[in-house]
Amino acid sequence: MNIHVCSDLSVSNLSILSREGSIVSGVSFDLGRGRPLTLLGESGSGKSLVAQAIMGNLPLELHATGSVIFEGLDLLGETPPERRRRWGRSICLLPQEPWLALDPTMRVAPQVAEIHHYVKGKTAAESVEAAMDNLSEVSLASAAALYPFQMSGGMGQRVAIAMAHAANAELLIADEPTKGLDAALKDSVTARLRQEVEMGRLLFTITHDVGVARALEGMIGVMLDGRLVEYGPAHKLLEAPEHGYTKALLAAEPSHWEQRAPTPSGEPVIVGRGLEKRYGDKVLFSGLDIEIAAGEIVSIFGPSGCGKTTVGNILLGLVAPDAGTVERTRELSFLRFQKLYQDPPAAFAPHQTIRKGLRDLVRLHGKDWATVDSLCRRLRLPDALLDRLPSQISGGELQRFALLRALLLDPAFLFADEATSRLDPVSQKDVITFLQEIVAETGLAVLLVTHDRDVALKVSTRTLGLRE
Template sequence: MSLIEVEDLRVTFPKAGVEAVRGVSLSIAEGECVAIVGESGSGKSVTARTLVGLTGQGATVTASRFDVRGRDARRFGPRDWRRLRGRFAGLVLQDALVSLDPLRTVGAEIAEVLAAHDVVPRAGRTEKVLELLDAVGVPEPELRAAQYPHQLSGGLRQRALIASAIAADPPLLIADEPTTALDVTVQAQILRLLAARRAEGTALLMISHDLAVVSSIADRVLVMKDGVVVEEGPTNRVLSAPERDYTRLLLAAVPSAASRGTRLSAIATGGVSLRAPLPERRIDHGSPVVEARGLTAEYGRRRVVDDVSFEVHPGETVGIVGESGSGKTTVARLVMGLMKPVAGQVWLDGSPWSGLPERERRPRRSVIQVISQNPLDSFDPRYTVGRLVAEPLGGPWKSRAARVAELLERVGLPADLAGRHPRGLSGGQRQRVAIARALAPRPRVLVCDEPVSALDVSVQAQVLDLLGEIQAADGTALIFISHDLGVVHHISDRVVVMREGRVVEDGHVDEVFFLPKHEYTKELLGAVPKLATTL
């Protein structure tokens, strides 16, 4: 029996003048997993939210057919939708910290669903909450139920959100980018959990830009672009032998060992996707531009980085990987000189860097710059794009304005974007602004801390290609931190694997990823979803 049958679904936001979904038809059967993939702005999330009446204020929704378990949803009012959510469909979103109420404990959050749908009597709710947390693999459920969302790790928060979504035992789960911000081992745990729900008969609608995740769990896949489904069919067929150029381009944009040295932004022609080579990049194996020796750092009494050493040469990319909490970002802060090590030292261009007074480091700050995961958090919201990019520059404004236009053009943005504010830009545009700002003082080293993890696969491809071009032209060194091992394998020359603050393995990226020696590295690589494709 079909849980949902939709034909010719159209969703319009009249005030914005946007038709976000245009003529989508979709069915979901009991126990089936259907995935929707596509770029940001393709209409994936709007489609999913419309299925549970959460399209948004001011939206106009039409369809020639819109049946939810045999009932005509076109006749539903707000009360009908409220009864449906939780009981018929549970919703799991990407950012559990935003989805969970920060003022309530995890247990209270889950108990609300039990109360709203009268799942169990009041006296049995505490026991049911603990049972649900245990079912989704949360350790020490009694302790976790009494904690607030900010007290849990990302993986535990996501599990708590899933517990809330399944509390009323709905026949359908809608998972909108549920694993995007998670490291590979936690991602694997969440995917196993979702697969277990499917095995028990729950249907799943998965929204994701991670095609490997989709290939590991979905029965059927719909590929969306500009609000339209451009291709659909069994997952194995669509992702291994796509019929449409757009699908081929999405698949060609997935970074991996096979894509090393080539542009991820391919050209689809004649039924194949052609990848052009990146500009030749030379590594100067003489003196390192960054040398870290015996770095050790503590937060309070807890040691978070323990005796970490590595070096980076001009033109080289060194990837740093590991689970959340492994110490990757702390290493980046130590290298940037934003944190003082309790032991060890960083040398920058052969001179001591860490542990110096900031007044001695400040004249050399231009040598090393950072690109963060979420540039919007690091931008002053009052500043225009032009002012953000110009801020690291010195000299009169006229000369800075010319340099800003040059930098924006270099990262593929029009010069007239300088007058806009970052909140009005897309995620890909904001990341390009962040790169332009980092390039402004002509650094020799870029520290990239999860710079593409929040981007869809095609925008990610553009940003990675841009970094490759910058390295080839300027000989810039990259320290590239990511939980996406495919991205790291694509872009890195060498890789450092961290666990619980220590380096457990390092070496050439092919040697470490193809012939790992440490059990933890093997565990990380084993948790990565595999995408089988002929492209």
């Protein structure tokens, strides 16, 4: 692992500690111009904490040791105000959860324009023009007047990418930049990141998508349990991995999965006939028929913003269709129709520990805590995570807790909206396998929304493709 290049960012022996001990240990790497670095690894392995340490926005209960040399200075030795003055200027972060990064009270274009006006010092008119250029680059010029809550998760991700590009910083840290994007947009964003490298910027990317790491080239580091277990040139590491976890990570890409489509075990649980939904003059879909029976998984795939989430919300009664009807099995309680949200932070109380939220749910619905323990084991969720706040665990871990919480209510129908978009290939395969086991054991009916055609084809009884 002793690979050295001429670099503008040098991380040496970086460790991140809490009161309980070390979370990240002894991470070292160099990042040079024209040679981006991508970190791969499972959810909770410490990838995002490394980025937060570089940025200087670690949670208050954590602190970093070692050194982070950037532009000749050790960032870990700077004061919080000095670190903050770098944000959006010399260092820019593309966050993992754009839902948390965007202002819900502002339309999209003004949010991007603010960066040009307040950070870059442009006039108001110049800022608006530049913002529209940034949005056009990510195919969102038509969404300029929308609020964040009016957009899909993938569209929100693209807005965050436009904002990161507007900052034009020396160092760009991209945390899961393609999460929730369809294949075409993923390729477009990856190409955009490559352009940043070609323009001379430093690029540090965190992803669970092996395809993105392969496309970005440069250097790759693989993290496991807070340690950098493998580090080297992308072509060498991906073609001849040495560590067992790296080999498992590459073998777990969805294209390599075995075909395992469940067989329906009962009557339809939920049926939609002739569904139509419009937003203004735009027709998302029309004349759509869909039904999901007990014991089957039906997948919807398609590009960001095509209406996949809207179909599921209509079936659950969260959104009214403009035409068509929905029928649900009458004897089933509404509590047995559950949703797994695309952005898990939106579904958890931010100031309540995971354990407190689950205990309240268990008490309210007369469940047994032993079921929580059993689901934690099956979802590989350590007991220590239960006493943390949602902001103190990774997005992938939070998504698994969201699945656990939904399954506690013994659902007959589960709308899983991008259920695995935040998971690395190994965890993704584990969670999908677990979901398949639950479907087989209980007869659960699942509507799975995904941008990944391989996932849809490998696990589904039937698939439904939507187009823009």
